Amino acid sequence: MQAPPSPRQTPTLQIHAVRKDFGDRHALEALSMTIAPGEVYALLGPNGAGKTTTLNLILGFLTPESGHIEVADVRVDRDPLGARAKIAYLPETVMLHPTLSAIENLSYFALLGGRRLDEAQARALLSEAGLQDEAHARRAAGFSKGMRQKVGLAIALAKNAQLLLLDEPTSGLDASAANDLSQGVRAASRRGIAVLMATHDLYRVKDVAHRLGILRAGRLLTERHTAELSAAQIESLYLELLAVDGQAA
Numbered sequence: 001m002q003a004p005p006s007p008r009q010t011p012t013l014q015i016h017a018v019r020k021d022f023g024d025r026h027a028l029e030a031l032s033m034t035i036a037p038g039e040v041y042a043l044l045g046p047n048g049a050g051k052t053t054t055l056n057l058i059l060g061f062l063t064p065e066s067g068h069i070e071v072a073d074v075r076v077d078r079d080p081l082g083a084r085a086k087i088a089y090l091p092e093t094v095m096l097h098p099t100l101s102a103i104e105n106l107s108y109f110a111l112l113g114g115r116r117l118d119e120a121q122a123r124a125l126l127s128e129a130g131l132q133d134e135a136h137a138r139r140a141a142g143f144s145k146g147m148r149q150k151v152g153l154a155i156a157l158a159k160n161a162q163l164l165l166l167d168e169p170t171s172g173l174d175a176s177a178a179n180d181l182s183q184g185v186r187a188a189s190r191r192g193i194a195v196l197m198a199t200h201d202l203y204r205v206k207d208v209a210h211r212l213g214i215l216r217a218g219r220l221l222t223e224r225h226t227a228e229l230s231a232a233q234i235e236s237l238y239l240e241l242l243a244v245d246g247q248a249a
């Protein structure tokens, strides 16, 4: 893992005391966190902890009851489209046009974002995202989840996004594909992109994240630098925090 970015930089993502309720259920309670340019942050938590809700609030798909979020100095509540223009989002399953090749998918989505790519540029981005050369011109219909993610990452790189959001990126990936995903995340980080990864995958956290936060029932229980912890310590910390009062969530 590369060195963490300087904490003196203005954070790309700033979440200020955000609360989100669904009816009488508190999905998030006064969540505050920041991610610096180039920093990879893993948001850990069991089912129902509030990870997806956090991503949806950042994307402006949900509105908080109180608090606010800034992405690269743009407030999501005041300028949701401006904020979203700075974000690339990789959902659990990246949707591609099945009849188009990787190059064509990337070129199409880049064009939607206002950027025209020639073939050489598209190939360079796909390679940077880790997609093998022989797959560049192949139809996406037969792509595995890992290959789709690589095209999704290339789309994020083409967009010049400043914040990359990943929702459970390694679920359903084999070890080799998960390792490729880590490499793609590192490529984004090297470009100065801040990365927020919602995950259950504790092993991947040590491998790729600079910092982690543990969310349980809408509360951020702790934040730690991963360099200070071994993979085993991350696992014990996670299990200890989640075991409070014998509750799993």
Ligand SMILES: Nc1ncnc2c1ncn2[C@@H]1O[C@H](COP(=O)(O)OP(=O)(O)OP(=O)(O)O)[C@@H](O)[C@H]1O
Residues within 6 Å of the ligand: 022, 025, 026, 027, 045, 046, 047, 048, 049, 050, 051, 052, 053, 054
């Ligand atoms: N649209 C909704 N309407 C009502 N309740 C919701 C809605 N979305 C989320 N919740 C509730 O908010 C809480 C947080 O859910 P969220 O999906 O953010 O958790 P998560 O950490 O992403 O879990 P998972 O790992 O299962 O995706 C849960 O109690 C969930 O039931």
